[in-house]
């Protein structure tokens with residue numbers, strides 16, 4: 001009889017380590033439930049130690065971390081901020097919170113991340129027109145760190161600070177250095193779908209100790225030094241709770257196992273599917289180690305099917321897959337924003353969007369479940385009988 005098990009397979013579900021209850025109990029028993037407490041302090045220290053930065057500030061989300069980074073760089077109404085186009089909307093929403101204007105930069109093929117060539121052109125034009133950006137937000141897509149050497153050099157040349165959106169790339173490295181540590185500020189996310197999770201949360205990391213002190217101040221309603229609640233600036237309620245930080249600490253203990261599991265998921269897909277004509281996997285830039293948060297591939301004409309067709313049949317099998325992020329310069333929200341392509345002839349991120357598909361990449365996915373995904377994809381390949 002045909003197997004009819006169609007339990008839902010999710011794209012990237014949370015995966016508990018087993019240590020969470022111990023830490024949560026500790027937090028509850030000590031009555032530290034507030035957005036301050038020993039687990040928050042420890043989680044910050046542990047992330048800073050892991051990533052190799054002087055400081056880390058635990059926050060309510062990755063989006064809040066990006067917003068604070070822009071505030072710390074004094075981004076205001078009318079300022080320009082450059083941002084990768086191929087990303088989740090959360091990378092750029094904080095630009096709008098500040099009333100600033102985004103300019104979107106295309107990807108290149110080797111990492112799918114910000115094209116240094118397009119960035120350079122955009123900065124050159126901006127200098128000519130006296131509209132240099134206050135910041136450049138560089139995203140490490142799906143766990144792959146961008147071409148940092150080139151990007152950092154270009155940003156330095158124009159004296160524009162860089163913010164690294166490493167929401168998806170905790171545990172990834174570039175020439176041995178952790179993603180998230182190449183700019184003035186880096187951000188991580190612990191949303192439910194990320195490689196480790198606190199159910200919801202984020203982290204701002206930096207070597208700028210003074211700025212991070214200010215980040216803590218802004219994230220706790222900007223209370224001036226006084227016992228009577230004195231305020232002279234707008235503040236935010238952006239701190240992570242001690243309870244969630246305790247979950248984060250339990251998760252961080254197994255980050256290396258999670259990276260290895262994500263990479264093993266990728267390797268199985270690769271072994272089984274790389275030979276299908278027209279299928280190409282997201283590359284791993286030489287000298288980098290991607291956490292392979294999601295296994296992503298593109299499908300072109302040679303395959304005889306499209307990503308849309310495949311998305312449909314995976315859905316019918318109760319398997320969650322997704323297209324690649326729709327580039328932000330194509331979104332109605334950012335209508336009218338400037339876009340700098342990799343080259344006039346090649347808009348890389350648009351191609352990736354039209355052809356790309358993200359496969360289920362849960363670290364707790366069983367081999368059997370992964371086989372269901374693989375079989376579904378293989379069923380589209382035309383059998384050519386000799």
Ligand SMILES: *Cc1c(COP(=O)(O)O)cnc(C)c1O
Pocket residue numbers: 060061062063064087088090091139165167168188189190191200201202
């Ligand atoms: C998840 C994500 C964010 C936002 O993180 P939250 O913690 O959900 O606010 C930002 N940028 C990218 C690229 C993401 O994937």
